[in-house]
Amino acid sequence: MSNSTMTPPAGVVTTGASPAGSAPAGGRPGRRRRGERNRPLWMLLPGGILMLLIIVVPLVVAVLMSTLDLDQYTLQSWLQAPFIGLGNYVEAITASPLLRSIGISVSFAVIAAVVTMPIGLAAALATQNRFRGRALVRSLFLIPYVLPAFVVGTLWRTMLQPGGVVDSMLGAVGIHSGLWLNGPLSYWSLIIVQIWTSWPFFYLLVLAGLQSVDHEVHEAAAIDGATWWIKLRYVVLPYLRGPILLALIIAFLHNINAFTLPFVLFGVPAPQDVEVLPVVTYMTSFQSFRFGLSAAMAICSLILIAIPLFVYLRAVKLDSGEEEQR
Amino acid sequence: MRSRFALAAVAGIAAAGLVLTGCSGTSGGTSTASSGKIDGTGKTLDVMIAANSLYPTQQQQWFKDVSAQFQKETGATVKFETFASANDELTKIQTSVLSGQGPDIYDLGTTFTPTAYSTGAFVKLSDADWAKVGGRDRFVPATLGISGPDKSNEVGIPFLSRPFVLAYNKDLLKAAGIDKPADTWDGLAEQAKKLTSGDVHGMAVAYADSFDPWKFVWAMAMQQGNTILDVKSKKATIDDAAVKKAYETYFGWLTDDKVVDPAAIGWKNAQAVAAFASGKAAFLPMVSSSSQVSLDKSPVAGKYAYAVMPTVPPGATKLPSDGKAAATIISGDNMVVAKYSKNQDLAFALVKMLTSTDNQVKYTKTFGDLPTNADAAKQIEQGNDLIAPILEAGTKAYGTPFTGAWGDTQLALVNVVVQSIPGLSAGKVSSSDLEAKLKAAQETAQNSLNKAK
Numbered sequence: 001m002s003n004s005t006m007t008p009p010a011g012v013v014t015t016g017a018s019p020a021g022s023a024p025a026g027g028r029p030g031r032r033r034r035g036e037r038n039r040p041l042w043m044l045l046p047g048g049i050l051m052l053l054i055i056v057v058p059l060v061v062a063v064l065m066s067t068l069d070l071d072q073y074t075l076q077s078w079l080q081a082p083f084i085g086l087g088n089y090v091e092a093i094t095a096s097p098l099l100r101s102i103g104i105s106v107s108f109a110v111i112a113a114v115v116t117m118p119i120g121l122a123a124a125l126a127t128q129n130r131f132r133g134r135a136l137v138r139s140l141f142l143i144p145y146v147l148p149a150f151v152v153g154t155l156w157r158t159m160l161q162p163g164g165v166v167d168s169m170l171g172a173v174g175i176h177s178g179l180w181l182n183g184p185l186s187y188w189s190l191i192i193v194q195i196w197t198s199w200p201f202f203y204l205l206v207l208a209g210l211q212s213v214d215h216e217v218h219e220a221a222a223i224d225g226a227t228w229w230i231k232l233r234y235v236v237l238p239y240l241r242g243p244i245l246l247a248l249i250i251a252f253l254h255n256i257n258a259f260t261l262p263f264v265l266f267g268v269p270a271p272q273d274v275e276v277l278p279v280v281t282y283m284t285s286f287q288s289f290r291f292g293l294s295a296a297m298a299i300c301s302l303i304l305i306a307i308p309l310f311v312y313l314r315a316v317k318l319d320s321g322e323e324e325q326r
Numbered sequence: 327m328r329s330r331f332a333l334a335a336v337a338g339i340a341a342a343g344l345v346l347t348g349c350s351g352t353s354g355g356t357s358t359a360s361s362g363k364i365d366g367t368g369k370t371l372d373v374m375i376a377a378n379s380l381y382p383t384q385q386q387q388w389f390k391d392v393s394a395q396f397q398k399e400t401g402a403t404v405k406f407e408t409f410a411s412a413n414d415e416l417t418k419i420q421t422s423v424l425s426g427q428g429p430d431i432y433d434l435g436t437t438f439t440p441t442a443y444s445t446g447a448f449v450k451l452s453d454a455d456w457a458k459v460g461g462r463d464r465f466v467p468a469t470l471g472i473s474g475p476d477k478s479n480e481v482g483i484p485f486l487s488r489p490f491v492l493a494y495n496k497d498l499l500k501a502a503g504i505d506k507p508a509d510t511w512d513g514l515a516e517q518a519k520k521l522t523s524g525d526v527h528g529m530a531v532a533y534a535d536s537f538d539p540w541k542f543v544w545a546m547a548m549q550q551g552n553t554i555l556d557v558k559s560k561k562a563t564i565d566d567a568a569v570k571k572a573y574e575t576y577f578g579w580l581t582d583d584k585v586v587d588p589a590a591i592g593w594k595n596a597q598a599v600a601a602f603a604s605g606k607a608a609f610l611p612m613v614s615s616s617s618q619v620s621l622d623k624s625p626v627a628g629k630y631a632y633a634v635m636p637t638v639p640p641g642a643t644k645l646p647s648d649g650k651a652a653a654t655i656i657s658g659d660n661m662v663v664a665k666y667s668k669n670q671d672l673a674f675a676l677v678k679m680l681t682s683t684d685n686q687v688k689y690t691k692t693f694g695d696l697p698t699n700a701d702a703a704k705q706i707e708q709g710n711d712l713i714a715p716i717l718e719a720g721t722k723a724y725g726t727p728f729t730g731a732w733g734d735t736q737l738a739l740v741n742v743v744v745q746s747i748p749g750l751s752a753g754k755v756s757s758s759d760l761e762a763k764l765k766a767a768q769e770t771a772q773n774s775l776n777k778a779k
Contacts, residue, residue, distance in 0.1 A: 072444045072730050073779040076423050162751070163589035181534075181592060183748035267536055267594075269741040271748075286416060288734045288774070289441065 062295050070292035081292070088296035096284070097275050098297055102304060105277040108187070109255035112194040113248055119195070120202025120247070121240075125232070128210050145200035153264025156193045157181065160265075182271040190262055190274050194255060201254070202247045209243030210236070242315075249312040253305060277301050366402025366672045373676070374418060374429035376659070377408035380619050384692050396679060402672055422664065423447040430667040431676065436472045437726055437736065439482045439660050443474060444730030444779065448481040448662040449670060450474070458674035459483055460681060469698040471725035472656045475557070482660030483677050484698035486689065489720040490541060490654040491632045493602060493610040493617060498526065507609060510638035511546065511575055514609065518585035521608035528585030530607035531576075532598040533743060533750065538612050539576065540739035541655055546572035548724060549639035551648035555727040555735055560775050562735065565768035568639075570760060573742065575640035577755050591750050602626065611635055614657065615694050615716050632715045634722065653722035658698065696720060734774035738767035 066088050068074070074081035092098045127138050144152070159165045160180035170177050180189045213236055221231045259278035266274050268283055281301065285294035378385040385408075393404040407429060409415040415432070422428025423445055434442050442448060449455065451473075456462040462470065465484050474480030492514075494507050502521050508514045518528025532538045547554055550568035555561075563569070580586045587601060599617055602610035603624035610617075612635070621630055637651035638644055645651055661680070663673045679685060686702035689695065696717060697703045707717050726732055742763045749755035 071777065072441055073446075073777070075420065076446050078424065161589070161592035163592070179591070179748060179751045182744070183751065267534070269536075269737055269744050272745055283737075287737050289730075 062298060065292055065295035066299050068292045070290075070295070072289040075289075075291065078291075084292070088293045089300070091293055092296045092300060096293070096297070097272075097280055098277075098300060100272075101275045101277045101280045102300075104187070104273070104275060105256050105301075106304070108191055108194070108276065109252045112191050112198065112255045113251035115191075115195050116199040116202045116251060117244065117248060119199040120204075121206050121244070123199070123203040124206035124210055125236075127207070141203055142200050144197045145204075147197065149197070149258070149260035150264045152193065152197045153261050156189075156196075157265050160189055181266055182273075184273055186266060186271050187273045190265065190276075193265060194258060194261060197261070198251060198254060201251060202244075205243045205247040205250075206240060209240045213239045245315055246312070249308050249315065252308055253312075256301075256305060277304075364400050364671050364675045366396075366400040366669070366675070369402040369669055369672060371396070371402055371404045371431065371669055371672055371676055372407065372429040373404055373431045373433065374407050374409060374415065375433040376415070376435075377410050378693065380616060381693055388689075388692065392676075392680070395685075396676055399679060400672060400675055402669075404676060419445065419447070422666070426666045428664065428666070430664055430669055430673045432662050432664065433485060433659050434482065434662055436482070436656050436658050436660055437732065439472050439662070440475075440726075440728045441730055441733050442662060443479075443481050443728070447665055449665055449667075451480050451483070455674060458671065458678065460678045464681065464700060465698050466700045466703050466720060468721050468723045469656060469658065471723065472728060473660060475728040481662050483662070483681065485659045485661045485677070485681060486686075486693075486695040487656075487658040487698050487703075487720050488614040488616065488695055489657055489716055489723055490612050490614055490635065491716050491719045492635045493613050493621065493630050493632055495602070495605065495608050495626055495630055497629045498605075498608040502608075507633045507636075509634075509636050510643060511636045511640040512638075512642075514611075514636050515575075515579060515583050515585065518579070518609060519583055522585045525606060527587045527601075527607050528583075529579055529609045529611065530593075530598040530601040531579060531586050531590050531611065532593040532595045533580070533591045533747065534593055535595045535598075536740060537736075538595055538598075539743040540736050541612055542576050543569065543572045543739050543742075544655065544726065545635065545652050546575060546639055548652035549637060549645065549649045550642075551646060551650065553650075553727060554739070555729060555731060555771060555775060557727050557729050557775075557778075560778070562768050562771035562775055564735075564738070564771055565764050570764060571640055573746075573755075573760055573764070576743075577746065577750060577760075580750055581754055588751075591747050602630075605629075615696060615713065618694055618712070632712060634715050634719045637722065650724055651722060652724040653719045654724075656723040656725045658695065729775065729778045731771065731774035731778045735767075735771040738770040741770075742767050 065078075067083055067085055068078070068081040069084045069087070070078055070081040123141055127134055127141070147155075160167075162179065162181075166180060167177070177185065179185060217235055217239075218231075221235045226235065257278060258276070259282065262270065262274055262276050262279050263282070268279065268287065270276075270279050270283075277297075278301075281294050281297045284290050284297060389404070389406040392406075396402060396404050407418075409418060415434070415438075418428065419432065419442065432442070432448075451459075466487065469484035469487050470480070473482035473484065492507055498521055499505070499507075499517075502517075504517050504520065508517055515528075521528040544554055547566075547569050550571065552563050552566055552568035554563060554569070556563060580588070580590065587606070590598065590601075593601075595612075598607075598610060599613060599620060601607045603621055603626055605625050613632075615632075621627065634653045637653050639646065639649060642649075661677050663670055663677070667673055680689075681699050683699050683701040683705070686697035686699040687705050690697050690702070690706050696713070697706060703717055703720075707714055726736075742760075745763055746755045746760070749759060
């Protein structure tokens with residue numbers, strides 16, 4: 001950033017210094033203050049205004065909406081909708097499926113994220129070394145990830161429906177699993193399909209992480225006679241800690257925000273075992289027309305998402321200003 | 327620090343600006359009251375209508391034809407916008423209602439009309455307004471049943487009718503010695519039992535559909551005298567023996583009578599139609615005239631006919647005195663004119679043109695949806711045996727309760743079925759289980775009704 005953050009050689013300080021800078025003790029702070037003053041901060045304005053319009057204004061409107069009794073009857077002049085303070089939040093927590101759906105969403109998101117980790121890792125390791133057809137395998141791996149969620153949903157819905165492909169395949173080996181798209185199993189169907197469609201994301205991030213492992217390290221491990229497990233455990237994995245943690249958090253956020261997949265897979269009204277947070281919020285807004293209540297739900301889920309997001313920001317050190325200190 | 331204040335100030339101004347825009351937007355919308363012949367030269371009317379997935383090219387042609395005809399009559403052109411789903415439409419209505427600008431005319435599904443009405447964004451038709459669309463009496467009376475809460479507060483002008491009927495496989499019935507479908511639900515179930523053998527089932531029912539289930543339950547409850555919602559006394563009546571009986575009958579086809587393919591617990595409407603189309607089901611209740619398109623291309627082409635669904639409730643041999651012989655919901659499309667429209671008279675002139683006898687007959691011949699214009703309906707009926715029962719069902723149609731709470735109620739009724747699917751799959755939905763679910767639905771509907779204005 002600006003030169004005040006660096007530790008310039010003494011010569012530079014004197015040459016660049018104004019009369020004030022010649023004071024030996026107060027020189028640095030003085031420079032910093034002036035340096036800040038000279039920063040062309042106004043140049044941040046276009047970006048700032050965009051951020052304001054895209055993030056801050058909708059957020060403020062959402063918070064405002066969540067305090068109003070806003071529904072189909074008051075929509076036309078929504079600012080005149082009755083102000084009910086935290087009423088929507090109280091209703092969301094006490095008289096709506098919100099808490100249950102938070103439980104479902106969080107557990108689903110965690111399970112799906114954790115399970116995709118070893119799959120993605122194994123796939124990345126398997127395709128790291130050159131072999132014939134590696135490019136093809138790598139592209140095939142990406143197919144589930146690049147398919148649009150509604151295609152994945154439709155595909156699996158067809159396969160999982162009663163008397164569908166999955167039932168007849170399992171039936172052929174003597175397993176009669178019961179319903180996949182409703183009842184207790186539907187929760188696991190959602191997890192399975194989400195894993196199927198999202199593991200390549202892990203694979204991609206781990207693959208990128210693997211590129212950062214120095215070639216010399218591999219060679220050194222080989223010379224030391226390390227077995228593949230030792231090499232993986234003590235040489236490669238420490239390099240991948242960052243990417244894996246990052247992938248875990250992003251995958252969790254993706255999963256918790258997944259709307260299209262459960263919506264297409266189970267339809268609405270959703271079976272109670274798969275009433276995930278985004279679907280409940282959607283239903284409240286666009287089927288029951290309780291816009292205020294759904295805004296309160298959305299704020300609740302925003303807070304929920306903000307927690308791992310905060311962890312994520314700490315993890316990648318975007319918010320700590322550490323870069324500046326370096 | 328100072329710059330942060332500056333940013334905050336900009337934020338405040340921008341937010342205030344947006345909010346103020348929102349305010350001023352809603353106050354727009356004046357009517358251009360004029361008398362005599364409408365001159366719309368140079369103007370363009372904006373119409374929002376559902377995309378027709380069955381006849382996309384014909385619909386595009388229809389748009390052009392309508393615009394050309396309207397230009398000839400008034401000098402104004404018509405621009406059509408289409409929406410793919412009810413949600414698309416709702417989003418559009420929301421933005422238009424908030425901003426006070428958007429389409430002049432919306433084509434709405436009938437069951438969505440109460441919700442649209444409750445936003446207060448559409449013109450309530452005065453006698454003069456009705457005159458502008460050619461008079462209230464040009465329409466089939468039953469189609470007006472869901473235009474508004476009462477005669478003096480109507481917003482919807484019936485544009486097309488899509489009543490629900492029962493399709494049946496003539497060959498299968500003949501083979502079983504049945505000459506026509508029964509007019510009681512019990513009789514129909516008995517016939518269905520006779521018609522079930524091997525992989526052919528008596529009935530095709532879409533238990534996993536998002537809409538079908540509530541239409542069955544509503545009809546059977548109506549026939550027992552239960553309107554699901556009593557709008558006047560603001561009471562929901564789902565937690566009631568009549569509604570329970572309706573669900574038991576609907577579930578019983580699968581669990582007790584065993585006249586439905588067990589896979590039907592995963593079926594949407596299209597899959598039930600497909601089962602009937604492949605000759606695997608004798609009865610296909612709850613279909614509209616648009617099913618003709620797929621049935622005429624299927625193995626049952628020429629072998630099927632339509633009939634009015636039973637109007638005698640389950641467990642009865644004749645309609646109870648307080649029962650209503652509801653054969654179908656009033657189904658189809660209504661047109662509404664936006665309050666904010668600056669071309670309201672022109673909009674009424676367009677609706678008048680679209681609901682004229684000639685145009686309605688032409689529309690039916692192209693798209694299969696039935697006319698709401700009484701003369702047109704008569705013309706279509708003549709010499710058309712296939713369509714006649716559907717038109718008859720249309721005259722026996724009842725509107726769903728006219729309240730903004732209906733959307734929620736409808737959803738709650740379907741939710742009872744959705745949450746009962748595991749029970750259905752296991753072969754039985756217990757009485758106590760059903761009662762608990764009805765209680766939950768009752769609560770949802772009552773809460774929604776309490777909020778209704």
